[in-house]
Amino acid sequence: MSNPVVVVGASLAGMHAARTLRLEGHDGPIVVLDGDSNRPYDRPPLSKQILSGEWDPERIVLAAANEDLGLDMRLGVRATGLSLADRIIETLASDGSTSAITFDGLVIASGAAARRLPGSDGVAGVHVVRTLDDSMALRSELEAGPARVVVIGAGFIGSEVASACRKRGLEVTLVEAMPVPLERILGVEMGAVCGRVHIENGVDLRLGTGVDHLETVTASDGSLRVVGVALTDGTTVPAEVVVIGIGVSVNTGWLDGSGLNLENGVVCDNTLLAAPGVTAAGDIARYPSERFGEMLRVEHWEHAIQGGEAAARRLLAEQRGEPGAIFDPVPWFWSDQYDRKIQLAGRPAPTDNFSVVHGSTEEFRFVTLYGRQGRLVGVLGMNRPRHVIQLRGLLETGASFDDACAKAAEL
Amino acid sequence: MRVVVDFDLCESNAVCMGIAPEIFEVRDDDFLYVLDENPSESMRAKLEESVQRCPKQAISIVED
Numbered sequence: 001m002s003n004p005v006v007v008v009g010a011s012l013a014g015m016h017a018a019r020t021l022r023l024e025g026h027d028g029p030i031v032v033l034d035g036d037s038n039r040p041y042d043r044p045p046l047s048k049q050i051l052s053g054e055w056d057p058e059r060i061v062l063a064a065a066n067e068d069l070g071l072d073m074r075l076g077v078r079a080t081g082l083s084l085a086d087r088i089i090e091t092l093a094s095d096g097s098t099s100a101i102t103f104d105g106l107v108i109a110s111g112a113a114a115r116r117l118p119g120s121d122g123v124a125g126v127h128v129v130r131t132l133d134d135s136m137a138l139r140s141e142l143e144a145g146p147a148r149v150v151v152i153g154a155g156f157i158g159s160e161v162a163s164a165c166r167k168r169g170l171e172v173t174l175v176e177a178m179p180v181p182l183e184r185i186l187g188v189e190m191g192a193v194c195g196r197v198h199i200e201n202g203v204d205l206r207l208g209t210g211v212d213h214l215e216t217v218t219a220s221d222g223s224l225r226v227v228g229v230a231l232t233d234g235t236t237v238p239a240e241v242v243v244i245g246i247g248v249s250v251n252t253g254w255l256d257g258s259g260l261n262l263e264n265g266v267v268c269d270n271t272l273l274a275a276p277g278v279t280a281a282g283d284i285a286r287y288p289s290e291r292f293g294e295m296l297r298v299e300h301w302e303h304a305i306q307g308g309e310a311a312a313r314r315l316l317a318e319q320r321g322e323p324g325a326i327f328d329p330v331p332w333f334w335s336d337q338y339d340r341k342i343q344l345a346g347r348p349a350p351t352d353n354f355s356v357v358h359g360s361t362e363e364f365r366f367v368t369l370y371g372r373q374g375r376l377v378g379v380l381g382m383n384r385p386r387h388v389i390q391l392r393g394l395l396e397t398g399a400s401f402d403d404a405c406a407k408a409a410e411l
Numbered sequence: 412m413r414v415v416v417d418f419d420l421c422e423s424n425a426v427c428m429g430i431a432p433e434i435f436e437v438r439d440d441d442f443l444y445v446l447d448e449n450p451s452e453s454m455r456a457k458l459e460e461s462v463q464r465c466p467k468q469a470i471s472i473v474e475d
Contacts (some may be wrong), residue, residue: 016463046464063468301466302426334466335425343424385425386437392429 009109010034013282015064016308017107035078040065042241046135047160082258105315108280112248125226155180156335158245163337172216181209209233271324281307300333344393348378357408413473420469427461
């Protein structure tokens with residue numbers, strides 16, 4: 001084979017795909033593209049240690065980027081188009097130059113982008129946290145000691161940003177449109193516990209209210225700067241800095257018209273194959289999970305590693321004429337807020353039954369199991385990492401809810 | 412081979428314990444303990460997986 005395997009996206013999924021391709025037998029060229037010019041980096045610290053100032057950017061370079069894998073890394077070069085029939089990817093570099101790469105295999109790991117509020121583009125003081133540049137820009141504004149930071153969205157990113165700001169001693173207002181934070185992920189009761197963690201840590205938590213508009217002032221050069229957030233409940237919160245954490249949208253724009261099935265992600269089969277010779281991994285991949293009986297698109301850290309590895313192995317299997325392995329891991333992630341570590345394994349829904357099986361929610365140190373139709377579907381822990389990891393195995397084996405509760409009592 | 416954990420980096424996500432409970436244990440104090448600093452060669456695959464999966468890149472393998 002003379003044409004390269006191309007990996008689009010040099011974040012966690014893409015780098016693990018490239019690494020696995022190389023270590024597990026692909027000895028031809030591997031091209032890795034990413035529109036981000038920074039060396040490949042790890043994202044979880046962007047809303048934690050980078051923002052709080054504890055770590056500098058060199059510390060979050062991905063280990064795979066320091067390995068001698070013989071990768072053709074093209075950073076600051078983004079994919080702009082794909083022709084499946086001709087097996088060509090079009091690219092655009094940050095210097096404006098374009099190129100076309102003919103490939104033999106493709107891993108799509110172009111991830112997702114932070115959603116912004118309408119009318120917030122180009123307004124000074126308004127931030128998102130998705131890339132290293134985002135995080136460093138926000139960090140430099142936080143270092144100036146703003147009188148108040150308003151965080152819009154009490155999801156995991158927004159919550160971690162609020163935590164990092166409190167760590168710096170800044171006043172924080174956290175605005176959430178839902179009546180309970182994280183309700184759609186953890187249900188009302190457990191979401192409310194997470195909301196109380198913010199209040200305990202001195203955050204002004206505003207629930208059940210959306211953002212009507214940003215209040216801005218115009219500088220002498222005509223540029224806009226945010227000074228407050230007007231909420232739909234009629235109040236206005238003054239703000240020198242606003243951080244938007246309202247989720248992401250997948251980066252599939254460059255795949256429009258390619259013939260791939262795009263539906264809130266790149267639709268794959270249960271082996272992450274999107275088309276012959278084309279796989280997807282990480283935040284952008286949507287695949288049928290037999291374990292959870294639905295199409296899944298998962299934005300978690302470990303899932304990106306697993307998906308990158310699986311997408312690479314799928315291409316290698318295809319090259320060798322072997323069948324692909326089914327990809328169906330148990331999703332798991334963690335979030336660090338203040339001195340609490342929240343971990344969630346599985347895929348609970350707000351309608352699931354649940355039981356606190358260890359510790360107490362009043363002490364913010366507990367384990368909760370979620371069940372659906374008698375089956376264990378989720379394990380939530382706050383400052384109980386051992387229990388979460390040990391109970392996670394029960395999700396893998398499809399344990400019943402009752403068996404899981406009994407097992408939890410033994411831990 | 413020897414297991415080395417950078418405890419300044421470790422934040423007790425317990426991922427390693429899920430992969431290799433023979434080597435790693437997070438206890439009720441939320442700290443990680445290395446049960447076997449010199450595991451046998453048969454543990455290499457699990458150990459390498461633990462190195463890759465550690466969210467803090469806090470684990471390394473040192474060859475004796």
